[in-house]
Amino acid sequence: MLRDLAERPFVIGHRGASGYRPEHTEAAYRMAFALGADAVEPDLVATRDGVLVLRHENEISGTTDVASRAEFAARRTTREVDGRALTGWFTEDFTWAELATLRATERLGAIRPHSASFDGRYPILRFRDLLGLLDAATDESRRIIRLVAEFKHATHFAGLGLPLEELFAAELSAAGWGRGDDRLVSESFEPGLLDRLVAAGVRGTRVLLIEDRGAPFDLVASEGSAARRYDAFVSERGLLALGGVVHGVSVGKGRLVGDGPRSVAVPADAAPARRARADAALRGSDLVDAAHAAGLAVYTWTLRPENRFLAPGFRRGTSRGAWGDWLGEFTRIMDTGVDGVFVDHPDLGLEARQAYFGDEDRL
Numbered sequence: 001m002l003r004d005l006a007e008r009p010f011v012i013g014h015r016g017a018s019g020y021r022p023e024h025t026e027a028a029y030r031m032a033f034a035l036g037a038d039a040v041e042p043d044l045v046a047t048r049d050g051v052l053v054l055r056h057e058n059e060i061s062g063t064t065d066v067a068s069r070a071e072f073a074a075r076r077t078t079r080e081v082d083g084r085a086l087t088g089w090f091t092e093d094f095t096w097a098e099l100a101t102l103r104a105t106e107r108l109g110a111i112r113p114h115s116a117s118f119d120g121r122y123p124i125l126r127f128r129d130l131l132g133l134l135d136a137a138t139d140e141s142r143r144i145i146r147l148v149a150e151f152k153h154a155t156h157f158a159g160l161g162l163p164l165e166e167l168f169a170a171e172l173s174a175a176g177w178g179r180g181d182d183r184l185v186s187e188s189f190e191p192g193l194l195d196r197l198v199a200a201g202v203r204g205t206r207v208l209l210i211e212d213r214g215a216p217f218d219l220v221a222s223e224g225s226a227a228r229r230y231d232a233f234v235s236e237r238g239l240l241a242l243g244g245v246v247h248g249v250s251v252g253k254g255r256l257v258g259d260g261p262r263s264v265a266v267p268a269d270a271a272p273a274r275r276a277r278a279d280a281a282l283r284g285s286d287l288v289d290a291a292h293a294a295g296l297a298v299y300t301w302t303l304r305p306e307n308r309f310l311a312p313g314f315r316r317g318t319s320r321g322a323w324g325d326w327l328g329e330f331t332r333i334m335d336t337g338v339d340g341v342f343v344d345h346p347d348l349g350l351e352a353r354q355a356y357f358g359d360e361d362r363l
Contacts, residue, residue: 007357010340011349012148013037014302015056019344021115022104023063024054025122029130033137037346039146039185042130045153046162051096052127052171056107058153061088064102065120072098081156082217092160099124111306111321127168131175138183148185148342150209154193155218165193169200180204187250187299190218194246207248207299210234212255231281239282239294248297248339255283256300256336257311257329285336292337301342303330303349331356 016028017035024042032040045058058081061067066075066089075094078087091099102124109116131147138145151164158164168186172179180186184204186197194206211230219227232238234249242249282290291298305326307315314332316324330352333341343349 007038007353008340009334009338009353010038010146010299011036011346011353012146012299012340012342013040013346014342014344015043015054016040017344017346019112019115019304019348021118022106022122023056024125025104025118026125026129026133027118027122029125029133030137032346033133033141033145035346036350037145039148039340040130040134041148041150041342042127043150043152044127044164044168045091046157046160046164046167047091047094047096047099049095050162050167052164052167053091053096053099054125054127054130055091056152058091058156059086059088060091060102063105063107064089064124065105066102069102081153083220092157092162096126111308113321127171128175131171131177135175144183146183146185148187148207148340151186151188151190151193153217154188154190154196155221163196165196165200165202168197169202172202178203190216191246192216192218205247205297207250207297208233208242208246210249210251210255212252232279234281234287234291235279236282236290237278239287239291239296243294243296246296248299249291250299250301250340250342251287253300253303253333254311255281255287256333256338258283288337297339298337299340299342300333300338303333303341303343303352305345305348327352327355 013032015023017031018028020031021028029040042054043056044052045055046052056063066072072089075089078085079090100123103120104122104124105119106112106116134145134147154164169179179201180203185207186202186204187207187209188194189209189211191208194208197206210233215227215229233242234251288298305323306321307324308320310324310329314325314329326348334352334356341349
């Protein structure tokens, strides 16, 4: 019998244990399982022949050795993705058989030279490969390990005739997941993709990712400048509107530990001020409390120990790659009441949870 040993907040291995091994590799995921992550998070993009692969983006020059492969030199191109012109090599221009010949590289090599020392050792994984690894790790550990699947550039791929939600549903069924179960969380920056998952019969938890600025690209594509901004989704009014539509929101950690203003109380008879407050983007524990009141879980990304990624007050020394007061920042984030944290180093996330909550049984 499987045991669900996870506490709140869930510690989610971001692209595996991507602080120790190149992201989205078998080694990174196996390490995340071994370190005790409650869940792992793959990013999903598609190949030309409709295979879901695990990459940070569909442009792969920063995470593979494709730029050094003479046989693929002619594939380098400039393409618009979600309104931005990008130059490089794109998964949709390759078959799976071609991508399978590439090897992964560390995306943050200047900051993580130890991980970069593993460049070239590991192949790219398909989504179906990760499902197999996850099932095996669940059986071996006899504990539930969740999957938090992030869909990248859904509108872009739909325009190429590669609907990510349909490819995803088919992969789940083929792997015996029955199009989802209690282990599955699906997340996207595009609310339309989350709606289409339901139509495709995918079950599980659905989470809307919230950027620090801008608007969901699917809404921009359909509504132009009138598209609802991400800030509007994390106001009191916006969170209430999401309740019952999705199961949670996932915000960048700057919305929880950044320097932005907290929401303020207003007089009970000040109707215009109340309306303004209801439409203002919330931060910190105010955001988490309002989301919980709307019946939504809150996740945050990405917790990393290096000075380069810590909020200013938690940095130590001048080296961007040196570890600062990561424990201070991680526990500050947990103090907001957040339900899940994405971490590159799962062991550090678990250590922070233990440091903050001690032996308290929070299930």
